[in-house]
Amino acid sequence: MIHLTTPITEEKIRALKVGDAVEISGILFTGRDVVHKFLHEGGVLPAEVNLRDGIIYHCGPVVMKDDAGQWKVTAAGPTTSIREEPYQSQIINDFGLRGVIGKGGMGDRTLEACKKSGCVYLHAIGGAAQVLAECITEVKSVHFLTEFGSPEAIWELRVKNFPAVVTMDSHGQSLHRDVFATSSAELAKYL
Amino acid sequence: MIALCNSLVELVRRSSAELPDDVHQAVLQSLQNEKKGTIAEAALQIIDRNIALAKKKSQPICQDTGSIIFYVECPVNFDQPAFVQAACMAVREATKKGFLRQNSVDSLTGINDGTTVGLGSPSIHFHQHQQENIEVRLILKGGGCENVGAQYSLPNEKLKANRDLDGCRKVILDAVLQAQGKGCGPGILGVCIGGDRASGYEFSKQQFLRNMQDRNPIAELDQLEQDIVATANRLGIGPMGFGGNTTLLGAKICAANRLPASFFVSISYMCWAYRRQGVTLDQKGQIETWLY
Numbered sequence: 001m002i003h004l005t006t007p008i009t010e011e012k013i014r015a016l017k018v019g020d021a022v023e024i025s026g027i028l029f030t031g032r033d034v035v036h037k038f039l040h041e042g043g044v045l046p047a048e049v050n051l052r053d054g055i056i057y058h059c060g061p062v063v064m065k066d067d068a069g070q071w072k073v074t075a076a077g078p079t080t081s082i083r084e085e086p087y088q089s090q091i092i093n094d095f096g097l098r099g100v101i102g103k104g105g106m107g108d109r110t111l112e113a114c115k116k117s118g119c120v121y122l123h124a125i126g127g128a129a130q131v132l133a134e135c136i137t138e139v140k141s142v143h144f145l146t147e148f149g150s151p152e153a154i155w156e157l158r159v160k161n162f163p164a165v166v167t168m169d170s171h172g173q174s175l176h177r178d179v180f181a182t183s184s185a186e187l188a189k190y191l
Numbered sequence: 192m193i194a195l196c197n198s199l200v201e202l203v204r205r206s207s208a209e210l211p212d213d214v215h216q217a218v219l220q221s222l223q224n225e226k227k228g229t230i231a232e233a234a235l236q237i238i239d240r241n242i243a244l245a246k247k248k249s250q251p252i253c254q255d256t257g258s259i260i261f262y263v264e265c266p267v268n269f270d271q272p273a274f275v276q277a278a279c280m281a282v283r284e285a286t287k288k289g290f291l292r293q294n295s296v297d298s299l300t301g302i303n304d305g306t307t308v309g310l311g312s313p314s315i316h317f318h319q320h321q322q323e324n325i326e327v328r329l330i331l332k333g334g335g336c337e338n339v340g341a342q343y344s345l346p347n348e349k350l351k352a353n354r355d356l357d358g359c360r361k362v363i364l365d366a367v368l369q370a371q372g373k374g375c376g377p378g379i380l381g382v383c384i385g386g387d388r389a390s391g392y393e394f395s396k397q398q399f400l401r402n403m404q405d406r407n408p409i410a411e412l413d414q415l416e417q418d419i420v421a422t423a424n425r426l427g428i429g430p431m432g433f434g435g436n437t438t439l440l441g442a443k444i445c446a447a448n449r450l451p452a453s454f455f456v457s458i459s460y461m462c463w464a465y466r467r468q469g470v471t472l473d474q475k476g477q478i479e480t481w482l483y
Binding site for chain 1: 230233234237238240241244245248250251252253254255256289292293294296301302303305333334335338351361364365368371372373374375422425426427428429431432433434462463464
């Protein structure tokens with residue numbers, strides 16, 4: 001098991017290979033469909049949202065206010081990442097992201113940006129909303145809550161030992177590309 | 192009305208937090224079938240832990256609490272508008288309690304008003320029967336798996352799929368291939384052969400009301416169901432698309448009549464977090480029994 005703590009150095013990211021299991025501690029910023037389109041169109045982030053050497057998490061959590069008025073994440077698995085493919089490479093390059101957490105994998109443009117900028121795609125377990133919510137120790141802040149709505153807002157989350165698998169690395173390797181190729185070839189045998 | 196609303200909140204809570212036993216059994220079986228020490232096995236172990244944790248904490252199995260689809264079997268004199276009102280109240284309440292995410296967005300303005308109620312949410316299908324009992328079934332279907340659903344019009348030249356069962360088999364397996372891990376596999380397919388573009392998808396989703404372990408009474412469809420699962424599980428897509436032995440947990444297929452000109456195969460993909468429950472209600476709207 002490899003431990004990653006944000007902010008993450010390029011060296012640490014370049015050492016990761018497809019298939020590596022990691023546990024992440026530190027800060028994650030959620031960002032999904034609305035955030036990616038917003039940034040692609042030149043939207044400006046609040047100063048507190050510093051993505052450099054950080055990680056964006058494709059996630060629309062369930063967040064409740066407890067009796068003391070504090071936010072608490074009660075469910076927080078990944079959403080399907082491929083929808084961000086038109087935007088992700090630009091955001092990796094422009095904001096200096098070191099990691100993208102999601103599920104289902106991404107395409108060639110994102111893979112190229114990972115190689116160029118020193119970033120990896122980290123696959124969390126889709127649907128595992130409770131196991132992953134338990135890794136969130138604090139909601140540090142929330143941005144665009146009213147404008148984007150709760151699932152699409154940017155939630156700044158402190159996490160401890162958040163589990164994921166490297167499925168796209170910074171050396172041009174992608175588990176998703178490989179599995180698609182082998183499963184296509186396999187299917188051809190049975191048709 | 193209050194009793195009915197409370198019953199529906201409880202139906203939503205249990206659907207969101209507790210995987211039905213038949214689905215859980217299928218997940219456990221798939222865990223046995225994966226090679227030890229692989230990332231596929233590790234993924235299923237996390238999934239199994241998640242199922243237990245959601246039940247214990249009474250919180251959503253998946254943060255995407257999905258499209259809310261009610262199927263209501265009711266007597267002829269049943270007050271449908273009152274049920275619709277109670278269901279909308281229940282969805283609002285379940286959202287406030289965190290059993291549902293604030294999950295409904297105005298498609299024109301992008302505004303999420305936080306209630307999870309709006310045109311199409313919840314979706315309610317009534318079916319009258321010549322009996323006095325009321326049965327309410329609920330499916331919560333997340334967006335990730337909904338997005339990998341597919342509808343094919345046969346013949347499909349690219350896939351060499353003609354208007355016969357072999358052609359249906361080809362397009363169903365193509366849908367599995369295209370979905371890879373994006374729909375949160377291992378998945379379950381609901382398929383309708385025939386119908387029109389709307390009814391085909393509608394019938395395909397109704398297949399998710401079936402028990403995982405049941406067998407199709409129509410021999411050709413039963414054979415196709417078994418074949419689709421066995422073949423899909425040889426493709427090596429595996430849990431989450433990580434590679435591995437379990438790509439599908441099940442396939443449920445029905446056939447509906449079609450126009451001579453049309454031959455649709457509509458495929459709905461359900462993620463492993465296959466949330467489905469049902470209750471029978473008494474005349475006051477109180478829960479009598481659980482159906483799954």
